[in-house]
Amino acid sequence: MARKSQKADEPIRPGEFELIERYFAPLAGEGAFGLKDDAALVSVTPGKALVVTQDALAAGVHFLADDPPDLIARKALRVNLSDLAAKGAVPKAFSLALGLDGDWDAEWVAAFARGLGEDCAHYRVALTGGDTFRAPGGPVISVAAWGEIDAPNYRSRLGAGDGDTLFVTGTIGDGAIGLLAHQGRLPAGARDDRASLARSYLLPDPPVRFAPLIAEFASAAMDISDGFVGDLQKLAAASRVDFDVRAGDVPVAAALRGLVGEPGMLETALTGGDDYQFLFTVPQRRVAQFLQMAQKTDTAVAALAIARKGTGKVRITDATGEPMRFSSPSWNHF
Ligand code: ADP
Ligand code: MG
Numbered sequence: 001m002a003r004k005s006q007k008a009d010e011p012i013r014p015g016e017f018e019l020i021e022r023y024f025a026p027l028a029g030e031g032a033f034g035l036k037d038d039a040a041l042v043s044v045t046p047g048k049a050l051v052v053t054q055d056a057l058a059a060g061v062h063f064l065a066d067d068p069p070d071l072i073a074r075k076a077l078r079v080n081l082s083d084l085a086a087k088g089a090v091p092k093a094f095s096l097a098l099g100l101d102g103d104w105d106a107e108w109v110a111a112f113a114r115g116l117g118e119d120c121a122h123y124r125v126a127l128t129g130g131d132t133f134r135a136p137g138g139p140v141i142s143v144a145a146w147g148e149i150d151a152p153n154y155r156s157r158l159g160a161g162d163g164d165t166l167f168v169t170g171t172i173g174d175g176a177i178g179l180l181a182h183q184g185r186l187p188a189g190a191r192d193d194r195a196s197l198a199r200s201y202l203l204p205d206p207p208v209r210f211a212p213l214i215a216e217f218a219s220a221a222m223d224i225s226d227g228f229v230g231d232l233q234k235l236a237a238a239s240r241v242d243f244d245v246r247a248g249d250v251p252v253a254a255a256l257r258g259l260v261g262e263p264g265m266l267e268t269a270l271t272g273g274d275d276y277q278f279l280f281t282v283p284q285r286r287v288a289q290f291l292q293m294a295q296k297t298d299t300a301v302a303a304l305a306i307a308r309k310g311t312g313k314v315r316i317t318d319a320t321g322e323p324m325r326f327s328s329p330s331w332n333h334f
Pocket of ligand 1: 020024037096097098127128129130131132
């Protein structure tokens with residue numbers, strides 16, 4: 001990309017190339033030539049296939065422009081690792097496209113890179129390259145990530161069969177409650193303090209280390225990013241099965257349990273986005289062994305329903321057995 005000229009009245013800060021060299025080159029992995037080349041040369045373990053995914057975050061849509069930059073960076077990476085792990089893949093590396101508004105400052109980028117570096121170390125993933133550009137209304141961050149897998153172990157949304165048990169990891173609604181907390185729109189009955197609730201929205205914690213169990217036991221799998229109900233509908237439709245789920249069986253965020261009386265809170269949890277937990281099905285004959293293995297991990301799993309051959313219908317019933325109606329089953333950009 002061509003270098004952009006700096007206007008005379010702008011504060012002194014690094015140009016595009018200095019920015020890459022100073023903040024991102026230290027995170028470069030094997031084959032990335034210290035981010036001094038046009039591309040990276042990535043080796044692949046013989047016999048393995050690559051699983052590739054991409055997710056972007058934009059200011060004002062996925063985060064607020066004044067959110068902590070280190071958390072924005074870590075979230076941008078984590079939402080991608082969530083997709084990979086939900087397919088059963090072990091994440092390896094990623095590339096980063098970073099669009100910055102005209103008024104970006106070096107401190108913001110330094111904190112962004114520091115957060116990214118922390119998660120690179122934590123998840124053992126390396127940066128292979130990317131692009132840096134001017135984006136009015138930014139920041140905008142797009143990450144493409146990939147991992148390796150034995151091809152037959154790839155878990156799509158299409159594989160759920162009649163009689164398979166539907167499971168979910170962790171709790172649902174933390175991200176949606178966290179967003180309310182972050183926006184200062186939490187109902188009065190909320191127990192936990194605003195900052196700790198907001199953290200689940202700002203920094204999701206997908207069960208990345210659960211990937212091998214997805215690979216070994218799941219017939220279909222996906223991560224929940226847009227909202228539990230809508231995402232379950234996607235899995236049901238892709239697999240051509242139906243699910244009947246009692247809302248009371250869905251493990252909801254601890255912060256929500258005191259708020260179930262609040263109008264709309266259960267709906268917020270079930271249809272709000274940013275959970276980054278996994279939805280998956282396990283064939284009946286493998287359930288017992290799966291549960292035994294899952295118990296040895298630090299990821300909680302809950303059985304929710306039995307898949308029935310169908311057309312993609314998802315019914316969520318309330319405590320009285322009545323089907324619940326939602327104004328929207330999940331987040332939708334348009
Ligand atoms: P080109 O003009 O050849 O496409 P660039 O000048 O855009 O290359 O980038 C130079 C190098 O810096 C490349 O290795 C690229 O992958 C890397 N790079 C650019 N922006 C980023 C970024 N935001 N994060 C990581 N690497 C980056
Ligand atoms: Mg080039």
